[in-house]
Structure formats: structure tokens, C-alpha cells
Amino acid sequence: MNTQSRREFLKTAGLLGAGIAGIKPKEAAASPVNIVSDDRMGVLVDSTVCIGCRQCEIACKEEHGLPVGSLDDYMDRTLLAEMRRPDTTALTVINEYPNPKNPDQHTDLKVQCMHCDHPACVSACIVGAFSKQENGAVIWDESRCIGCRYCMVACPFQVPAFEFDKALEPKIMKCDLCYDNRTSKGKLPACVEACPQNALIFGKRYELLQLAHQKIQDRPQSYFDHIYGEHEVGGTSWLYLSNQDFASLDFPDVGTEPMPxxxxxxxxxxxxxxxxxxxxxxxxxxxxxxxxxxxxxxxx
Amino acid sequence: MMHEPLEPRPVKTKFFTPTVIFITILAINGIIWALLRFVLGIGAVTNLDNQHPWGIWIGIDVAAGVALAAGGFTTSALVHIFHREDFHVLVRPAIMTAMLGYTFVALGVLFDLGRYYNIWHVPIMGNSTSVLFEVGICVMTYVSTLYVEFFPVVTERFMGRVRMGGILSKLNRAVDKLLRWIDAFLVKTMFFFIILGVVLSCLHQSSLGTLMMIAGHKIHPLWQTPIAPLLFLLSAISVGFPMVIMESLIASKSFGLKPEMDVLAKLGRFVGPLLAIYLGFKIGDMAVRGTYVYLSDLSLPSIMWMVEVLFGVIIPMRMFFWDKVLQSRPLLLIASFLAIFGVFIFRFNVFIIAYKPPYSFGAYFPSIGEISITVGLISIEILLYRILAIIFPVVSQPVKRLAVNAKYKVQGVFR
Incomplete structure (x- = not known):
């Protein structure tokens, strides 16, 4: 029954163990680029001055080669009342909410990827297709993706969208902070450049935070005293100011701990x-x- | 010994029965939907959307599939690592089911991947912080390990019997030589693969529980626990033997053989304590985190949690502690079914019921296409079990003539 001695058992175990250690994917498994630079950039969204003109939506589509459609459609404000989310046709959208401070007006709010400081998608992605760049942008690398959609499961804001209608080469789509053609070259993101109201301010994140705190301090009657994104899930590159509690603006309560x-x-x-x-x-x-x-x- | 001697041999039975024909129809239906999925894309066949990125292909085919293939590592650990030779007859069917189960987990993943043709990126680009990477790499390695563990059955079947016709007949001698060389190699090294298989199983069974932890607040607090990996591992270990018992009872009925009731009853004695340990941690976790407050709201998650724990853990646990159940074939089958149901629904709950996206435009319910492919995969798996049991010496049967050629007796891992 037992053809092996203990000595032989150990010898074979040692040999095979050495063999398997050689093929273990340890070296291949690297951590993705995930930089939290002190000088990382961000965008401050002051929703109290946003008028919901949707110029940012148009600029974003043009920048990313997405069909813009008829410009007249962007005048239709009834669309804004129903909550929309970024998807494969629009990487950013504006939603409209009642304004408690002024019933005649609305609160308009642009939503897109928050570009977390400790992104769940970067941590979760099985092949490291997501990365957090030095300027703060969280971007997706098409050449790596296998389409598992774990990033969508992981994202606390449910932002990454998947091209479910494509049988081949479906993409994961989300705001990339215009990394490739703009922000990596020192230019403004397309939406920020297009905003006629200065509701979007691009700058170093720590400076934006100072500015946001200053704004709240200067006009406490206009703002709800919270900067969404300052501490949420450990901090995000996009920061929001609003005239009301973010819970009533469909911003999820995600806590302050990084998702990973x-x-x-x-x-x-x-x-x-x-x-x-x-x-x-x-x-x-x-x-x-x-x-x-x-x-x-x-x-x- | 008072029992007749048993020996694994190919089952002699005709392939098609009414049930088998029905299962074949389900398999064909699944294949048709599978073609549609690859031609038209995931969106055309499934109800998945940006709010619900994962559906039953991950929740059932992968998560439940992996758990229910746990019969392989638990049985091989019991027999080969803890040297319980009295359960030897169960090893081959258990390893074969695990091999089939994991093969179909891998296939199931391919349906769900948007860029399935990039699957080779996983081993070379793997992200070490990704739980999914760990699960993926362990499953890939373990599938290979299971093929190695099953290979002695192949060598046993064909050594000295390689008779390929036509032009290939010249190769017969070389193939036979190769089989013998592999067999001799595996006899010496099988222990390595057995231990490796158990270690890999423990790793990915637990990591499967870590998988949804990163979704944070999107997972219902009833299941969002830091000990999820432990609960997944314990539940996988506790479901291994019920799976082996269920398969053995159903296969013996289907093949017209006498079930090994005394061996199965003995195996069933392990299940009660294993379920009790799992239940202890599950309830303990609930008490520590105070999540019992969610049970009173009678929402879908809370009802599903109660169904999972009551019908899937508590009732089968009580049944397995009961001698009358262990001695009775139908009751043992029911108890095993309940334990399997419990783990199945645990995985289903974590991956489907507990997942609540922050922005929901409606609930997820699997489409006909998703259900067809899931049912189709399971059907093909059952058909393959039958085919392999007819071709290979897997199922143990009473030996009528004792003077079998000793050279072709049980080999390698199954020694």
C-alpha cells in the first residue's frame, strides 16, 4: 500500500514546493498606480450658482466623442426633474431638485465620477485597469479590462457604466477628468471650461477646500455647512457645495472610511x-x- | 469484512432515460441562449444594467457553484489527509463532481465577462489588492489541480487498453507508455496535489466571502460582516458532505445500484457538528454587530435571511443529529438537500438580495436568457457526470469476480 518512505515524501514535497513557488503569480501580481499626491487636482462644484444650462454635458460629450444630438433638447428642463445617472451616453448629467431656501428656484447639480482619493475601483479591478494618477484623475485602461464589472460592484457612487449592448469590446465608461487630452497637459477639463457661471472651479484640491470653507464662512445663509467629498470615503477629488442637506440631493451617505x-x-x-x-x-x-x-x- | 467488496468501475447503463432526455432539452435551450449572448452581447440576453452589474451568472453559477463543489476538497481531506480510508468509495465521485463543478464555474464566468477573450490577462496583469484576482487565480489553479487528481482514473481506464484505430494505431504503444509514466509519477506526487487542493480551496472559498465586502454600504448589514470570509469557508466545509451524500443517493438510484447507506450515514454524522459551528459563528456575528434589529422589519432581505438560516442551517442541523434521519434514505436525502439549499441561498443572498445600489431604478430579476443559461450549464454538468461515470471507473460497485488483474486496480490518489 505505502510505496513511499517518509524521507521520500519530504523529498518530493520539497521539490514540488520549489517548483510551484516558481510559477506562483506573485511577481506578476502588482499593485496598480494609485497615487495620492499632495498637489492633486480637483473640481469644486458650487451648486448654488449652477443654473442647469447643461453646457457641461454638451462639452463633455464633444470632448469624449459621444453623440451630442440636437442642441434644442438641452433646453428642455422637464428632463432635469427626473433623476438621471451618468451612463455610456453621457459621462456627466445635471439633476434638478427643489430649493428649500427659495421655492421659486431650483437646485441644479452636476454628477459624474467623484475621483476618490482611495478609489474602490482601483483596489477592486482584477487586472489593474483602473489607476489613480498623480493629478488626481481616476482613469480606466481599455487595453487591460476583461469586462468583469467588479468596479461597478465596488464603486460607492455607482458611477462606472458598462456598454451592455456591445457583444465585442464593451467599454467601462466614466468621467476621466479629461486626463488624456487636457488635465495631463495642464489644461482645464472640458466641463469646467464650458461652465458660464463659474459653478465649476478646477484647482489643487487643498486650495479648493480652503476656498469652499471660505465661501461657507462668508455666506453661511446660502450654504449648507458641509463640503461633500472632503471626507466622504476618505476624500474625493470632486467637492460639492450646496444650499441643502446632500441626502435630499440623492448623494449617498457613504461614511468617511475609504472603501478598500x-x-x-x-x-x-x-x-x-x-x-x-x-x-x-x-x-x-x-x-x-x-x-x-x-x-x-x-x-x- | 461483512460487506461485499466494492470497486470503482464504469457504470453499465443505457445513456438515455426520460429524465436524461428532459435534461438534454434544457441543455440545448441553454446552448441556444449562450449563442445569442455571444452574438448580441450581455445586454440583449440579461436584465443587468449599470445599477445591477452582477446577476445570477455570478451569484449562482460562480458563487454557489464554487461552494457546492466543496465536496471534492472536504472528502479528499477526510480520506487522504485524515486517513479515513472507510470513506474511500466516495472519493472518486466527489473529485469528479468537483472537477465538473469548477470547470463549469470557469465556463459560467466566461458568459459574464464582457471581454471574455481577455481572460488570459488575469494571471499576467493581476492586481494584488483585488479580491477577485485572488479568487480567480485560486480557482484557475484549483481546476488544474482537480484534473491532476482525477487523472489516475483516466490512466487506470486506459493503461493496457489503448486501442486507437487507423493511422493512430502506430501511436498506441507510445500513448500507453506515456500513461504508465504519468501514472507512476502521480503515485509518487499525488499527496502534494491533494494538500494543494485543500489549501487552494480554503483560500478561495473564504475570499469569495471577502468579494462583496468592498461594496460597503451597498450590501445589507445582515450580510455585510468582517467575518464574511470565515462564514463562507465554514459553510463551504459544512456543505461538502451533504453534496457527496446527495450525489451518491441520486446517482445510485439513477444507475440502479444499492446506495452505500452505512458509509453515507457515517459521513452524515460529521455534518451536524459542522453546521453547528457555522451556525454558532453566524448567530454570534449577528449578536455582536446587533443586526437582529433588521429581522423585525420583514423586508425581502430579512425574510430571505430567516429562510436561509431556518431551512438551510437549523433544520438540516437538527436532522443530521438524528439517528433516524441518518438511517433513512429519503430523510437523509431531504436533510442533505436542505443543507445544500442553505449554502446555495446564502451565496444567492449575499450576491443578489443583499446588493442594493445607491441609485435604483427598479429591482433586478433574472431574465429568461439568464435563467436558461444557468439551467443549461447545470444540465450539461449532470449529463457529463453520467457520461464520465459510464466511461470511467468512478462509481464503486460490488465486485462479482474477485480475481481482477491487480495491475489495474485503484491507482494513485485513490490508493
């Missing part, structure tokens, strides 16, 4: 030098080996 905060320590504990798997392997091997010895004695 719960899973990454677990992952790292598991994979740090492969200690837990190797220890489990050793334990099971030990049990098997000892049992083998007992069995051999019984048989003798």
Missing part, C-alpha cells in the same frame, strides 16, 4: 509572503505525514 479599507488589509494579511497558505500547507502536510506513519505501523 476593509478588504485590503485582509488581502495583504493573506498574501504577505504567502505565510498563511504556506503555514496551512505545512499543517495539513504534517497531519497527513503523521497519519501515514501510524498507518504504516498498524500494517506492520
Amino acid at each position: 479599507g476593509a478588504t485590503e488589509p485582509l488581502q495583504h494579511a493573506l498574501f504577505k509572503f504567502f505565510i498563511p497558505p504556506v503555514a496551512l500547507y505545512g499543517l495539513l502536510g504534517g497531519i497527513m505525514w503523521l497519519g501515514k506513519g501510524n498507518k504504516a505501523e498498524e500494517e506492520e
Whole structure:
């Protein structure tokens, strides 16, 4: 029954172990680019001055090669009342809400990817297709993506959109902060450049925060005292000012802990030098080996 | 021994029965929908949208599929690592089911991937912070390990019997030699693959529980727990033996064989305590986090949680502690079904019911296409089980003539 001696068992185990260590995907598995630079850029959205003209939507579509359609359609304000989300046809949209401070007016709010400081999509992506660039932009690399949509599961704001209608080469689409053609070259994002009201301000994130706090301090009657994005999920590059509680503007209560905060320590504990798997392997091997010895004695 | 000696041999039965024909129709329906999915895209066949990126192809085909294939590593650990030779007859069917199960998990993933043809990116571009990467790489490695663990059955079947016709007949001798070389190699090294299989299983069964943790507040608090990996692992371990029992009872009925009731009853004795440990952690977690407050609101998640725990854990646990159940074939089958249901619905709850996107424009309900492909995959899996059991010596049967050629007796891992 037992053709092997214990010595042989150990020898084979050692040899095979060395072999498998060689092919383990340890070196191949690298962490993606995920830079939280002190000088990272951001956009401050002051929704109290936004008039909902949707020039940002048009500029965004033109910049990203998406069909703009008839410009007259953008005048139709009834559309704004129904909540829309960014999708594969529009990477940013404006939604309209009642204004509690002035019933004659509305609160208009542009939504798009928040460009988190600790992005869940970057942490989650199985092939590292997402990255957080030095200027703060969270971008998606088409050449890596396998279309698993785990980024969409992970995103606290449910932003990444997937081209469900494409049988081949479906894309994950979201705001890229105009990284490729604009912000990586020191230019303004298309939406910021298009905004006629200065409701969107592009700048270094820490400066935007100072500015936002200053605005609240200067005109406390106009603002709800909260900068959405300052601490949400550990901070985001896009920051929002509003005249009312963000909960009534469909902004989710996501807490202040970074989304990858719960899973990454677990992952790292598991994979740090492969200690837990190797220890489990050793334990099971030990049990098997000892049992083998007992069995051999019984048989003798 | 008072029992007749048993030996795994190819099952002698005709392939088609009315049930098999019905399952074949389901399989063909699934294949048609699968073609549509690859021609028209995911959106045309599924009810998935930007708010609901994952549906039953991930929740059932992958998450539940992986859990229900746990019979392989639990049985091989019991027999080979803890040396419980008395359960030997169960190893081959368990390994084969796990092999089929994981193969279909991998296939199921391909349906769901938008760029399935880029699957090879995973091992070379893998992101070490991604839980999905860990699950993916472990599943890939474990599928290969399962093929290695099953290979002695192939060598046993064909060693000395390689008779390819026509032009290939010249290769017969070489193929036979190769099989013998592989067999001799596997006899020496199989223990390595057995332990590897158990380690990989523990890793990805638990990581599957970590998978949805990154979704944070989008997962209902009843299931969003830091010990999710532990609960997933414990539930997978507890469902392994019920799966083996269920398969054994159904296969023996389908093949017209006598079920190994004494072995199955003995195996069933492990299930009660395993379910109790899992239940202990599940309830303990609830008490510590105070999530029982959500049970009183009688929403869909809270009802599904109660169904999961009552019918899927508590009732089968009580049944497996009961001698009468262990001795009775129908009751043992029901208890096993309930335990399997419990783990199935646990995975379904975490991946489908618990997931609530922050912006919802309607609930997700699987489309006919999604259901057809899921049912089709399971049907093809059942048909393959039948085909493999007819071709290969997997299912143990009473030996009528004892003087079998010793050379072709049980090989390698199954020694």
C-alpha cells in the first residue's frame, strides 16, 4: 500500500514546493498606480450658482466623442426633474431638485465620477485597469479590462457604466477628468471650461477646500455647512457645495472610511509572503505525514 | 469484512432515460441562449444594467457553484489527509463532481465577462489588492489541480487498453507508455496535489466571502460582516458532505445500484457538528454587530435571511443529529438537500438580495436568457457526470469476480 518512505515524501514535497513557488503569480501580481499626491487636482462644484444650462454635458460629450444630438433638447428642463445617472451616453448629467431656501428656484447639480482619493475601483479591478494618477484623475485602461464589472460592484457612487449592448469590446465608461487630452497637459477639463457661471472651479484640491470653507464662512445663509467629498470615503477629488442637506440631493451617505479599507488589509494579511497558505500547507502536510506513519505501523 | 467488496468501475447503463432526455432539452435551450449572448452581447440576453452589474451568472453559477463543489476538497481531506480510508468509495465521485463543478464555474464566468477573450490577462496583469484576482487565480489553479487528481482514473481506464484505430494505431504503444509514466509519477506526487487542493480551496472559498465586502454600504448589514470570509469557508466545509451524500443517493438510484447507506450515514454524522459551528459563528456575528434589529422589519432581505438560516442551517442541523434521519434514505436525502439549499441561498443572498445600489431604478430579476443559461450549464454538468461515470471507473460497485488483474486496480490518489 505505502510505496513511499517518509524521507521520500519530504523529498518530493520539497521539490514540488520549489517548483510551484516558481510559477506562483506573485511577481506578476502588482499593485496598480494609485497615487495620492499632495498637489492633486480637483473640481469644486458650487451648486448654488449652477443654473442647469447643461453646457457641461454638451462639452463633455464633444470632448469624449459621444453623440451630442440636437442642441434644442438641452433646453428642455422637464428632463432635469427626473433623476438621471451618468451612463455610456453621457459621462456627466445635471439633476434638478427643489430649493428649500427659495421655492421659486431650483437646485441644479452636476454628477459624474467623484475621483476618490482611495478609489474602490482601483483596489477592486482584477487586472489593474483602473489607476489613480498623480493629478488626481481616476482613469480606466481599455487595453487591460476583461469586462468583469467588479468596479461597478465596488464603486460607492455607482458611477462606472458598462456598454451592455456591445457583444465585442464593451467599454467601462466614466468621467476621466479629461486626463488624456487636457488635465495631463495642464489644461482645464472640458466641463469646467464650458461652465458660464463659474459653478465649476478646477484647482489643487487643498486650495479648493480652503476656498469652499471660505465661501461657507462668508455666506453661511446660502450654504449648507458641509463640503461633500472632503471626507466622504476618505476624500474625493470632486467637492460639492450646496444650499441643502446632500441626502435630499440623492448623494449617498457613504461614511468617511475609504472603501478598500476593509478588504485590503485582509488581502495583504493573506498574501504577505504567502505565510498563511504556506503555514496551512505545512499543517495539513504534517497531519497527513503523521497519519501515514501510524498507518504504516498498524500494517506492520 | 461483512460487506461485499466494492470497486470503482464504469457504470453499465443505457445513456438515455426520460429524465436524461428532459435534461438534454434544457441543455440545448441553454446552448441556444449562450449563442445569442455571444452574438448580441450581455445586454440583449440579461436584465443587468449599470445599477445591477452582477446577476445570477455570478451569484449562482460562480458563487454557489464554487461552494457546492466543496465536496471534492472536504472528502479528499477526510480520506487522504485524515486517513479515513472507510470513506474511500466516495472519493472518486466527489473529485469528479468537483472537477465538473469548477470547470463549469470557469465556463459560467466566461458568459459574464464582457471581454471574455481577455481572460488570459488575469494571471499576467493581476492586481494584488483585488479580491477577485485572488479568487480567480485560486480557482484557475484549483481546476488544474482537480484534473491532476482525477487523472489516475483516466490512466487506470486506459493503461493496457489503448486501442486507437487507423493511422493512430502506430501511436498506441507510445500513448500507453506515456500513461504508465504519468501514472507512476502521480503515485509518487499525488499527496502534494491533494494538500494543494485543500489549501487552494480554503483560500478561495473564504475570499469569495471577502468579494462583496468592498461594496460597503451597498450590501445589507445582515450580510455585510468582517467575518464574511470565515462564514463562507465554514459553510463551504459544512456543505461538502451533504453534496457527496446527495450525489451518491441520486446517482445510485439513477444507475440502479444499492446506495452505500452505512458509509453515507457515517459521513452524515460529521455534518451536524459542522453546521453547528457555522451556525454558532453566524448567530454570534449577528449578536455582536446587533443586526437582529433588521429581522423585525420583514423586508425581502430579512425574510430571505430567516429562510436561509431556518431551512438551510437549523433544520438540516437538527436532522443530521438524528439517528433516524441518518438511517433513512429519503430523510437523509431531504436533510442533505436542505443543507445544500442553505449554502446555495446564502451565496444567492449575499450576491443578489443583499446588493442594493445607491441609485435604483427598479429591482433586478433574472431574465429568461439568464435563467436558461444557468439551467443549461447545470444540465450539461449532470449529463457529463453520467457520461464520465459510464466511461470511467468512478462509481464503486460490488465486485462479482474477485480475481481482477491487480495491475489495474485503484491507482494513485485513490490508493
